[in-house]
Amino acid sequence: MRVIVIGGTGHIGTYLVPRLVAAGYEVIVISRQQRAPYQLHGAWKSVQQITVDRAAADQAGSFGQQVRALAPDVVIDLICYTLDSARQLAVALQGQVRHLLHCGTIWVHGHSVQVPTIEDQARRPFGDYGVNKLAIETFLLGEAQRTGFPATVLHPGHIVGPGWMPVNPAANRNRQVWARLARGEEVVLPHLGLETLHHVHADDVAQAFMQALAHWSSAVGESFHVVSPAALTLCGYAEEMAAWFGQPAQLRFAPWEEWQQTATEDERRSTWDHIAHSPNCSIAKAQRLLHYQPRYSSLQAVQEAVAWLIDHDGLLEA
Secondary structure, X not given: OEEXXXXXXXXXXXXXXXXXXXXXXXXXXXEOOOOOOOOOXXXXXXXXXXXOOHHHHHHHOOHHHHHHOOOOOEEEEOXXXXXXXXXXXXXXXXXXXXXXXXXXXXXXXXXXXXXXXXXXXXXXXXXXXXXXXXXXXXXXXXXXXXXXXXXXXXXXXXXXXXXXXXXXXXXXXXXXXXXHHHHOOEEEXXXXXXXXEOEXXXXXXXXXXXXXXXXHHHHOOOEEEEOOOOOEEHHHHHHHHHHHOXXXXXXXEEOHHHHHHHOOHHXXXXXXXXXXXXXXXXXXXXXXXXXXXXXXXXXXXXXXXXXXXXXXXXXXXX
């Protein structure tokens, strides 16, 4: 079958595209610009890459038709962020595709209520990203129920992998947090450090997409969490990573009003978003219906990414 991967050179596509090629699919990748994936793989030699500015094409109302003209059997959409964009694509693909897989986010739930959160708990998202992703999910799964449109929505957590900076125990991407943990220096965390993060390795996300393809009848019309087996508290995360560096964790906890005075605006925004959501999601549904089995724990995924940054990006030299 012919599979189109929209946004296929990013975090997830780096691992998903080689998996698709190995499984025998004909793969076309659509991206905004020609760029290499994060990890090189020989499979990319057999992949057709097409450059399309999706935002401009959406504005012109042509993107969905451009995708349809490629005669796909399956479309995997990794970079859809607005309801209008999702609707344009779905309308164009009606009657054309066997499966549309959309990449959502666990932030559709808003803050955690009962944990681990399962897929059918009430959604109370906040912030444009979560609100827009919920609107897309509601539309796609509504179309699946109403018209039989073959849509599946997969909701990853904080995606991790070699080549990019993971969300750290302070719930942002400040490089200095890693350096201070590695040197056994004090790291200040907000509140009591009991808020949670839920990472997932990009290859495990890719695995989930493959499993959804393989279990079409169980996947269509459904949404699934795609995360590691367990979330991490900020303080537990910091302690485990300090131990990984061979250091005792020197942690101090500060009220938000004090903590935010020490951070940049980007760090404040990131940390607040992460701790206000404090995701902690169940993968039981994906395990049961898709046979999803993540290879990485949250810590294993982060440690692989941090090791890569140490070796290739001088993470601890600052």
